[in-house]
Amino acid sequence: MQKPVEPKKILCIHDLSGVGRCSLAVILPVLSVMGFQPVALPTVVLSTHTGGLGTPARMDGSAYGMAALEHYQTLGLQFDCIYTGYLGGEAQVALAEKAFALWPAAYKVVDPVMGDNGKAYSTVTPALVERIRSLCRAADLILPNYTEAQLLLQQQPVTDELDDTAAQALADALQPLASNAVVTGLPLGKYIGCAGTGADRFVIKKLHISRSFPGTGDLYGAVLIGSLLQGNALSAAADNAAEFVSLAIQGTPYTQDTRFGVWFEPLLPRLCPLREEPEGIL
Secondary structure: OOOOOOOOOOOOOOOEEEEEEOOOHHHHHHHHHOOOEEEEEEEEEEEEEOOOOOOOOEEEOOHHHHHHHHHHHOOOOOOOOEEEOOOHHHHHHHHHHHHHHOOOOOEEEEOOOOOOOOOOOOOOOOHHHHHHHHHHHHOOOOOOOHHHHHHHHHOOOOOOOOOOOHHHHHHHOOOOOOOEEEEEEEEEOOOOEEEEEOOOEEEEEEEEOOOOOOOOOHHHHHHHHHHHOOOOOOHOOOHHHHHHHHHHHHOOOOOOHHHOOOOOOOHHHHHHOOOOOOOOOO
């Protein structure tokens, strides 16, 4: 009989929004379907995401997060990957820093959530940008969007269109900060693209769809990380993620209220890893 293999554990340090397909509500099902065991560590719990649904009820998770990390260490848990997202202040950045220190062998991915569409979020201070920049230096892979890449590079964010050469140059400029980087949400004429740097340099483009949804960056990151841990090269993982997000957007009815995110659920079977049937099972 085939010996069962314990799934790889991924510590997901992100916010949790009760309403809206984003952050942990997207990441947990995607990584589970891809054959991994995601462990949720909410940085903040919100009644809804912050994109057009009013002012959400909010509960900070910093104290809980520190206690949870200590509990996991006491249990002797080992994480194969640590994936960080929204960190709403320096106390929450400390959660990620502690996790990195406790599990130094884990593959560390930082999505430096700080802004979008050429603007930093209202809660993002220069001190927080510097703290997240420092966190990126400890990562194996960072996943900034166009705006966040410019903030990390201490540039004034713009939304100008790029060509392939400029997109690649932007990603390459991040390499002194992190050994591998994928910059997402790059406007490339009639395409939307991502650019990667490190051992695997690339520009990937998909036709731009004129619809905007919350949570697509989280969906992209989860599929990319799952694909990487399944053994794909970074360029292949980035392409898998971009294609999945594109299909999810295309599959979401135009009558859907965009504030509630894309309908990615029907596409989840595409992410299931191929497995051989155990011997003796019909």
